[in-house]
Amino acid sequence: MALDISCFLLVALFSASCETITSLDQMCIEKETNKTYSCENLGLSEIPGTLPNSTECLEFSFNFLPTIQNTTFSRLVNLTFLDLTRCQIYWIHEDTFQSQHQLDTLVLTANPLIFMAETALNGPRSLKHLFFIQTGMSSLEFIPVHNLKNLESLHLGSNHISSIKLPKExxxxxxxxxxxxxxAIHRLSKEDIQSLRPATNLSLNLRGNGITEIEPGAFKSTVFQSLDFGGTLSSLVIFKGLQNSTIQSLWLGTFEDIDDEELSSSAFEGLCEMSVESISLQKHHFLDISSNTFHCFTNLQELDLSATHLKELPSGVTGLNNLKKLVLSANKFDNLCQIHAANFPSLTHLYIKGNMKRLVLGTGCLANLENLHLLDLSHDDIETSDCCNLQLKNLSHLQSLNLSYNEPLGLKTEAFQECPQLELLDLAFTRLRVQAAQSPFQNLHLLKVLNLSHCLLDTSNQHLLDGLPALQHLNLQGNHFPNGHIQNTNPLQILESLEILILSFCDLSFIDQGAFMGLKIMNHVDLSHNRLTSSSIEALSHLKGIYLNLASNSISSIPPGLLPILSQQRTINLRGNPLDCTCSNIYFLDWYKENRQKLEDTEDTLCANPPLLRGVKVSDVTLSCGITAVGIFFLIVFLLLFAVALIFAVKYFLRWKYQHI
Structure with missing residues (x-):
């Protein structure tokens, strides 16, 4: 009984009163102090008075402003960006933006505009970007042309415009x-294109208009940065209409909901009469393809034949000697040799991604591409037990290789000996079978980025990452370490140049204190989505100024002795941990409030304990952990009782001693 009373008294003595201080959410979200605000989808019918006059960027979409006048934004004289998407704007009156001299970008997308005054845009002195997408506009005469001399981009998509002819002014x-x-533009005339001539290196997007006619000579002697005729039913019309023009990039792809146009060799004859550097023919279907099909592609440097149902390219193709970039993704090749790489001797970039059939790499299929710098073979269901020297023969200048999302690959020692210049190697989501207790990467002395995420690697192989002196970025996400434990001796220790290390989703439960000692210049460590507790933080004691992601682990409390390690870091993420918001963790809670500038995702960093505060933001919790009034009362009572008991004990002892003399 005495023991129970003592425990009760001690609990009362050290009891803490808990309270949560929650701040009222602002109507608009501040993204950059006194400069950038988001007031999206708040049902507002006016500009909130709480917005400071210094506001520069304002996102005000999905509100209600049927009419805007010269007083609507008059107070916000520093605006450079204004987004008014879907604000149900019908009328824009005179001099609406007369006070916004610095306005750079104005977005009026998806507003049912009925009227826009001639002087509506008179205020801005350097308006560069205008968005009138989906406004119901049917004529370019609707746009006030005054004060647009600095305009760089005009976006008019999804309207009812039938002519691209710009007003004279x-x-x-x-x-x-x-x-x-x-x-609704179906015809292009000489007069239309003539109105665009003062613009140099213009990018003109006519995608989804279904051009059926181009007046002969309309594009004669014109120069365009890019032309997009995507979704056009007849490429023959386009090639004929563009004769005697100069275009850097021409997009002639089609879409899933449009019947594939069967392209014949004769359709490309018009290319012989024009100068083009890059062409995209995505999702078209070749009626017949032969060595003569590309004879007008002489000056072409980039060619995109994605999803064009190709099963093989003909050998002996002429006219592609200058080609630098070739995209053959989402086709139906059985073997890599079916692309006949000898047709493209100058190729530096090759993409064969997402092949519709399992792709066999063959032997030396790319040996003629000795200038190749980038090769993307991801998502191709490639499977081989001996990768990759025979398959990548003679690619000594290759700098970037992507073999991610493939079937199991067997890697022997120096598996990439043919590619000593590699700087980036991506093997994500491809199961790797390292066939010896050695490193398959040990000759890649220039490699800077290595993605081994979800490769089911044997991380007990201490030599797995040998021979990578220049490695800066390593992704090991989704690979497991023995017993969820990274020991002091591990394959990471030799990577002295490593700056970024990703170990998320590795089922880690503990990291030895010296596990990262060899990694002295790291500035980014991602340990999220594991089972780590605060004890593993000690492994980072030698690192300073890093980005540290500890989100979604098992950290409940952090002892005072570990807080200096966190204090010396640049940014820390503790979201998704079962954090203890009681007095037993008071040192961490105080540190958290004092270092909020270092913390990321504070809105989702919540308390898990005690139940009263579960789900409350850690930043909103204030604890009073001193002795309470009730505690003081019980302390006094306890001391008095103790004194009385002591007096009686002394008397009893003296009486007992006297009786036994």
Whole structure:
């Protein structure tokens, strides 16, 4: 009984009163102090008075402003970016933006505009980007042309415009982007294109218009940065209409919901009369393809034949000697040799991604591409027990190789001996079978980035990462270490140049204190989504100024002795941990409030204990962990009782001693 009373008294003595201090959410979210605010989807019908006059970027979409006038934004004189998407704007009155001299970008997307005053845009002195997407516009005469001399991009997609002819007064000298996608433009005349001539190196987007006619000579002597005719039913019309023009990039791809156009060799004859550097023919179907099909592609440097149903390219193709980049993704090759790489001797970039059949790499199929710098063979169901020297023969200048998302690959020692210049190697989600207790990467002395995520690696192989002196970025996400434990002796220790290490989803439960001692210049460590407790933080004691992601682990409390390690880091993420918000963790809670500038995802960093505070933001919790008034009362009572008991004990002892003399 006496013991129970003592325990009760001690509990009362050290009891803590807990309270949560929650701040009222601001109506608008502040993204950058006094500069950038988001007021999206709040049902507002006016600009909140709480926004400071210094606001520069304002996202105000999905609100209600049927009419805007010269007083609507008059207070926000520093605006450079204003997004008014879907604000149900019908009327824009005179001098609406007269006070916004620095306005750079104005977004009016998806507003049912009925009227826009001629002087509506008179205020901004350097308006560069205008968005009138999905406004119901049917004529370019609707746009007030005054004060647009610095305009660089005009976006007019998804309207009812039938002609791209710009008004005579429309300033085009600095125009770089003109977007008319998904309108009702079916014919292009000489007069239309003539109105664009003052713009140099213009990117013109006519995707989704279904051009059926181009007046002969309309594009004669014109120069475009890019032209996009995506979704056009007849490529023959385009090639004929573009004769005697100069275009850096021409997009002629089609879409899933449009019947594939069967392209014949004769359709490309018009290319012989124009200058083009890059062409995309995505999702088209070749009626007949022969060595003569590409004879007008002489000056071409980039060619995209993605999803064009190709099973093989013909050998002996002429006219592609200058080709630098070739995209053959999402086709139906059985063997890599079926692309006949000898047709493209100058190729530096090759993409064969997402092949529709299992791709066999063959032997030396790319041996003629000695200038190749980048090779993407991801998502191709490639499987081989001996990768990759025979398959990548003669690719001595290769700098980037992507073999991610394939079937199991067997890697022997120096598996990439043919590619000593590699700087990036991506093997993510490809099961790797390392066939010896050695490193398959040991000759890659220039490798900087290595992605081995979800490769089911044997991390007990101490030599797995030998021979990578320049490695800066290593991704081991989803690989498991023996017993979830990274010991002091591990394959990472020799990577002295490593700066970024990703070990998320590795089922880790503990990291030895010296496990990362060899990694002295790391600045980014991702240990999220594991089972780590605070004891593993000691492994980072030698690192300073790093980004440290500890999200979604098993950290409940952090002892005071570990807080200096966190204090010396640049950014820390503790989201998703079962954090203890009681007095037993008071030192961490105080540290958390004092170091909020270092913490990431604070909105989702929540208490898990005690039940009263579960789900409350750690930053909103204030604990009073001193002795309470009740505690003081019980302390006094306890001391008095103790004194009385002591007096009686002394008397009893003296009486007993006297009786036994």
């Amino acid at each position: 429309f300033p085009t000298e600095k125009l770089k982007v003109l977007d008319f996608q998904n309108n």
